[in-house]
Amino acid sequence: MQYSDLSHWAARAGKWAAGYYSGLRDRPVRSKLDPGEFLRQIPLAAPEEPEPMERLFADFETMIPDAMTHWQHPRFFAYFPANAAPASILAEQLISSLACNCMLWQTSPAGTELEIRMLEWFREAVALPPGFSGLIHDSATTSTLCAVLTMRERALQWQGLAEGLSGSPRLRIYASEENHSSIDKAARLSGIGQSNLVKIATDESLAMHPAALRKAIEEDLAAGLTPAGVVVCVGGTANGAFDKVRETIEMAKEFDLYCHADAAWAGSAMLCPEFRWLWDGIENADSIVINPNKWAGVQMDCSIQFLAEPDQQASTVGMRPEYLKTHGKGGMVDFNELTIPLGRRFRALKLWFVFRAYGLAGLREMFRNHVKWIRAAELKLGAEPDIEIVTSSPLALFSFRLAPAGGDADRLTELLLQRINDDGRIYLTPSAHRGRNAIRMTAGTFSCTEEDVMSACQVIREMASSLTGAVKPSPASR
Ligand SMILES: *Cc1c(COP(=O)(O)O)cnc(C)c1O
Numbered sequence: 001m002q003y004s005d006l007s008h009w010a011a012r013a014g015k016w017a018a019g020y021y022s023g024l025r026d027r028p029v030r031s032k033l034d035p036g037e038f039l040r041q042i043p044l045a046a047p048e049e050p051e052p053m054e055r056l057f058a059d060f061e062t063m064i065p066d067a068m069t070h071w072q073h074p075r076f077f078a079y080f081p082a083n084a085a086p087a088s089i090l091a092e093q094l095i096s097s098l099a100c101n102c103m104l105w106q107t108s109p110a111g112t113e114l115e116i117r118m119l120e121w122f123r124e125a126v127a128l129p130p131g132f133s134g135l136i137h138d139s140a141t142t143s144t145l146c147a148v149l150t151m152r153e154r155a156l157q158w159q160g161l162a163e164g165l166s167g168s169p170r171l172r173i174y175a176s177e178e179n180h181s182s183i184d185k186a187a188r189l190s191g192i193g194q195s196n197l198v199k200i201a202t203d204e205s206l207a208m209h210p211a212a213l214r215k216a217i218e219e220d221l222a223a224g225l226t227p228a229g230v231v232v233c234v235g236g237t238a239n240g241a242f243d244k245v246r247e248t249i250e251m252a253k254e255f256d257l258y259c260h261a262d263a264a265w266a267g268s269a270m271l272c273p274e275f276r277w278l279w280d281g282i283e284n285a286d287s288i289v290i291n292p293n294k295w296a297g298v299q300m301d302c303s304i305q306f307l308a309e310p311d312q313q314a315s316t317v318g319m320r321p322e323y324l325k326t327h328g329k330g331g332m333v334d335f336n337e338l339t340i341p342l343g344r345r346f347r348a349l350k351l352w353f354v355f356r357a358y359g360l361a362g363l364r365e366m367f368r369n370h371v372k373w374i375r376a377a378e379l380k381l382g383a384e385p386d387i388e389i390v391t392s393s394p395l396a397l398f399s400f401r402l403a404p405a406g407g408d409a410d411r412l413t414e415l416l417l418q419r420i421n422d423d424g425r426i427y428l429t430p431s432a433h434r435g436r437n438a439i440r441m442t443a444g445t446f447s448c449t450e451e452d453v454m455s456a457c458q459v460i461r462e463m464a465s466s467l468t469g470a471v472k473p474s475p476a477s478r
Contacts, residue, residue, distance in 0.1 A: 001053050009053060010093070017089065020065065021072070024447070028424025029073045031066070038067040069427070074447040077456055078429040080237065080265045081444035085297030087357035091350040092299060102344040105332040112332055115348035122304060122351065125360055126270040126290070129283050134306040135335045136347045140264035141182040142340055143289035143305040144231070146317055147260035148173065148186035150287070151229030153316045154258050161316070165191045172220045174198045174252075175231040176208035178241035180262060183231050192228070206241035206391065208233065210251055217255050229258035234279050234288075235266025238431050238440070240393025242266070246281025253284065258312075260287040264303070268296040269367045269395055271360060278394060287313070295370075295444050296363060298350045305338075313338050370396040370443045373453040377441065380457045386468050387460075390438040391431075399431050399438035404468045412467055413437040419463045426456045 001009065041063060071082055102111030119134045137143045153160055156168050171192050175183050177199045187197035198216050200208040217227050230252040233243045249259045261282060267290025269275045282288065288306040292298040307313055310333075318337035336342050354363075374396040382389045386404040402416045403409035417430055417439050431440040443453055 005053065006097075009057070012057060014093075016061065021086075021447070024070060024073050025075070027065075027070055027073065029076050029078075029427035030069045030421050030424060032424065033067050038063070072445055072447065073427070074445055074449060074452045075426045075456060076445050076448075077441045077443055077453075078427045080294045080442060082293055082300050083295060083297050083444055083446045084299035085354050085358065085446045087353040088297055088299045088350045091353035095346045095349050098346060100346055102346050103336040103342050104334045108346065109332075111344070111346045111348065112335060114346075114352055115335060116333070118348045118351040118355070119304065119306070121355055122290075122292070123306060126267065127273070127276060128288070128306060131283075131308055132288070132306040133310055134304055135310075135338050136351075137303045137305055137339055138301040138341070138345075140180070140262065140289045140291050140303045141185060143264075143287075143303050144180075144182050144260065144262060145186045145189055146305065146313055146339060147258075147287040147289070148183075148190045148192065148229070148231075150313045150316045151258040151260070152190050152192055154312060155226055155228035158315055160191075169224075169226040170196060171228040172196050172198055172217075172225050173229050173231065174200055174213055174216060174227070174257075176200050176202050176233045176236070176241065176243055178202055178206055178208075178236035178239060179231055179233050180237045180264070183262065196225075202241060206236070206239055208243045208248060210244060210247045213248065214251055217252075217257075221255075227255055227257055229260065232259060232261040232285065234261045234263035234282070235269075235393070235395065237265065239391040239399065239433060240266070240395055240397035240442075242278050242394070245279045246284070249281055249284040258287070259285045260289070261285045262289055264289055264291040265294050266395055267304075268292055268294065268363075269371070271296075272364050272367050275367075275371075275395065292351060292354075295367070297354045297358065297366065297446050301345070302347045302350055307338075310338055366446070367396075369450070370448065373448075373450050374398065374441065374443050376450075377443075377453050377457050380454075381460060384461060384464070386464060390433050390436065396444060397440070397442040399433060399440045401436065401438045402464050402467065407468065410437040413439060416460075416464055416467055419466065420459060423459065423463065425459050 072084055100108045102108040105112040115136055123132050151173060152171055155171050160168055173187060173192060175197060184194060184197060188194050200212050200216060203209055220227055232245055232248050233241055234245060235242060252259050270279060286308050289303060291303045293300045293302040314337045317340055336344060378389060378392060378398040381387050381400055386402055388401050388403045390399045390401050392398045401409055401413040414437055417428060420426060420428055429440050431438045
């Protein structure tokens with residue numbers, strides 16, 4: 001295939017994409033394949049000679065979609081959807097056409113300058129104060145690793161980078177037990193160590209106990225350890241938990257700790273003023289991660305990190321070998337100095353397209369709808385005699401379990417999830433809360449409608465009664 005063939009094949013791909021989206025509802029959400037089934041269809045080695053594009057494209061059409069789990073399916077209620085608005089899909093096509101590396105200002109001026117402005121748009125849209133600037137990473141895992149590395153170096157007065165950690169004091173970082181595993185990963189990779197990530201218990205509202213946090217910090221200080229930072233949970237992955245952001249950060253600051261807020265999922269919803277109470281006090285954080293690639297219609301990859309003092313992170317992860325000393329005209333930032341990889345994709349273009357194609361009003365309407373419909377689904381399912389709501393988040397997430405009188409709820413819940421996902425009309429994920437099995441439901445795909453959410457309740461009800469019918473001899477009540 002040559003560049004001159006692009007227009008033909010890009011048009012074919014665009015046509016395919018439109019057909020794919022219009023037919024998504026008819027597909028099972030989760031792939032029906034067994035492990036290895038797809039692998040067996042792929043030859044063991046690369047072809048020696050070029051193959052015609054026609055054949056390649058035909059193989060794509062017949063082999064790939066059926067072997068996928070459809071993340072943009074309107075009835076994908078699992079994990080956190082990685083939603084992709086059509087304008088983002090188009091932007092991603094254009095990014096792939098430019099195929100550029102935005103590592104320095106000089107290597108793609110629009111890449112850097114659009115990123116600067118998009119960060120300002122986003123900051124303004126979620127009402128963070130002007131002191132915050134930031135950048136776009138590939139993932140929240142990278143954003144959080146950068147923040148934890150900065151915590152480490154700040155606590156070591158930037159000695160760890162040159163000297164290594166072997167002779168340094170034992171650092172401690174703190175996070176609620178509701179935090180995402182990327183915090184554990186950052187503790188491990190940063191050399192701080194899993195055992196020095198102190199998990200603080202949460203209360204009934206799933207928030208970390210500020211008093212328990214204080215106690216842990218004071219005990220560590222008394223034991224001669226060195227507290228370095230706190231990761232604040234702003235919308236946990238398992239249960240949508242929120243720490244008491246203001247109280248937690250204020251306390252951490254008493255001990256001069258660096259505060260990183262993980263708002264990977266919930267942060268996008270802060271476009272809506274009515275949700276902002278959930279992160280009241282966020283302006284005191286040092287670092288905040290928000291993934292527009294989860295909920296804001298900007299497809300993977302696009303993870304925003306806001307920083308109160310970017311210099312601290314640049315001093316930690318920035319490198320300036322001779323060949324990179326090409327500082328942008330007018331002192332433009334070279335964004336690679338704030339992140340781990342050198343090469344950077346042109347991710348800002350997706351934000352630009354999504355903001356402009358839907359407007360803040362369009363995005364707010366999407367968040368509000370998802371939250372409203374999921375709240376309604378929770379009420380509806382909670383009213384079922386055999387279904388128990390296990391956790392509830394103020395945003396678009398809850399978990400439930402099947403707990404009929406006299407039944408083994410853990411086992412039945414597991415079976416229910418299996419039946420639901422094998423059925424294929426909807427897709428949900430397992431969770432566990434305080435030792436009890438649960439099923440987690442969230443909404444977030446761009447094409448999801450109220451009807452999709454309500455039909456999910458119907459599927460759950462249907463599958464649940466097929467199971468409870470076996471538990472109880474009396475005829476199913478529905
Ligand atoms: C999904 C998620 C992450 C990890 O995001 P990646 O971008 O996949 O690394 C971290 N924190 C929270 C709260 C999440 O929901």
